[in-house]
Amino acid sequence: MAISQPIMMEEVTELQSYLAVPRDITxxxxxxxxxDALGSALGLRLYLEKKGHFVKIVMPSESPNIFSYLPHFxxxxxxxxxxxxxxxxxxxxxxxFCLDFNGLDRVDKLGATIQQSRAVKVxxxxxxxxxxFVDHMFSDTEASSTCELVYNFIEEMGDAHxxxxxxxxxxxxxLITDTGSFKYNTRPNTYNVAAKLKLAGxxxxxxxxxxSNSLKPKNLKLLGHCLANRMEIMEEYGAAYIYLTKxxxxxxxxxxxxxxxIVNYMLMMKSIKVAxxxxxxxxxxxISLRSKGDISVQKxxxxxxxxxxxxxxxxxxxxGSLTDILDKFKRIIPDYLPKIEV
Ligand code: 5GP
Ligand code: MN
Numbered sequence: 001m002a003i004s005q006p007i008m009m010e011e012v013t014e015l016q017s018y019l020a021v022p023r024d025i026t027x028x029x030x031x032x033x034x035x036d037a038l039g040s041a042l043g044l045r046l047y048l049e050k051k052g053h054f055v056k057i058v059m060p061s062e063s064p065n066i067f068s069y070l071p072h073f074x075x076x077x078x079x080x081x082x083x084x085x086x087x088x089x090x091x092x093x094x095x096x097f098c099l100d101f102n103g104l105d106r107v108d109k110l111g112a113t114i115q116q117s118r119a120v121k122v123x124x125x126x127x128x129x130x131x132x133f134v135d136h137m138f139s140d141t142e143a144s145s146t147c148e149l150v151y152n153f154i155e156e157m158g159d160a161h162x163x164x165x166x167x168x169x170x171x172x173x174x175l176i177t178d179t180g181s182f183k184y185n186t187r188p189n190t191y192n193v194a195a196k197l198k199l200a201g202x203x204x205x206x207x208x209x210x211x212s213n214s215l216k217p218k219n220l221k222l223l224g225h226c227l228a229n230r231m232e233i234m235e236e237y238g239a240a241y242i243y244l245t246k247x248x249x250x251x252x253x254x255x256x257x258x259x260x261x262i263v264n265y266m267l268m269m270k271s272i273k274v275a276x277x278x279x280x281x282x283x284x285x286x287i288s289l290r291s292k293g294d295i296s297v298q299k300x301x302x303x304x305x306x307x308x309x310x311x312x313x314x315x316x317x318x319x320g321s322l323t324d325i326l327d328k329f330k331r332i333i334p335d336y337l338p339k340i341e342v
Pocket of ligand 1: 030103106127287288289306307308309310313314315316317
């Protein structure tokens with residue numbers, strides 16, 4: 001099977017000449033950055049700096065500390081903590097790269113700042129249904145991750161030789177986190193990119209160990225609580241959900257990133273095709289959705305929960321009480337999953 005080449009050549013040629021002189025470039029990814037958002041931004045930063053550009057990274061909100069091994073992790077300008085600096089970094093940029101998101105609502109109030117900016121805007125992303133708010137779009141919804149696309153972008157720019165171990169570590173991080181360590185979302189090109197990054201010196205064993213085996217006792221206790229006390233199974237539809245209340249957040253001292261991955265446990269049950277993780281946040285209720293095979297949780301998230309994402313992994317949020325969203329989830333599931341005889 002041919003390895004797909006996701007990046008469009010004409011777009012790259014235009015950017016090659018635009019980026020032939022040093023530019024002030026700001027990179028931004030989605031709120032609640034994950035391994036792919038961080039890895040793509042930090043990896044692209046190192047590459048652009050090697051090319052002589054001046055690069056800043058803005059994230060709408062803080063990043064989980066498990067990714068603090070990534071170079072320049074602590075140099076990210078976090079909008080929630082530094083409103084003015086984040087806005088200035090976008091306003092003063094010649095060029096803005098939007099990474100791992102494809103709709104301006106994913107970067108909170110910074111969406112308006114991006115829209116008003118006169119910078120050349122470039123998008124590199126793999127989510128479904130991209131919005132047309134940029135000048136150059138590298139969107140490939142078949143890609144495992146934005147990191148996979150950043151690799152191909154650098155390659156198409158003619159600069160694969162600039163990818164060193166550090167850039168490789170950043171990009172490999174997104175490959176690992178967005179594929180669950182190569183369990184889903186892969187295509188031949190994903191492995192091709194992984195192989196090239198490994199050749200560049202990436203120690204994938206060490207990276208996997210750092211990312212996967214980083215839990216603290218409180219994380220496992222929280223997981224136990226979720227599975228034992230907060231999980232409901234809708235056996236007749238092959239759906240399951242876990243919810244967390246405000247009190248759970250304080251009882252378990254839950255911090256950013258502590259609930260990462262819990263939603264996936266429900267899919268370990270053979271009969272479960274859709275899993276939801278529903279949490280009461282200070283002002284909204286957030287829902288994380290996962291599915292198996294052909295069932296699209298992107299459809300469920302966009303049609304019911306102001307959200308989106310990918311076919312098998314999506315999210316959304318709404319105002320209202322935890323009970324409201326739990327009731328809604330239970331009510332709409334029969335519209336998406338056929339009833340099974342149990
Ligand atoms: P998670 O459940 O891990 O927060 O997110 C899963 C996927 O859905 C990610 O690709 C993420 O970008 C996307 N996603 C999560 N929350 C939202 C949301 O509120 N809106 C949209 N459009 N996508 C989301
Ligand atoms: Mn991603």
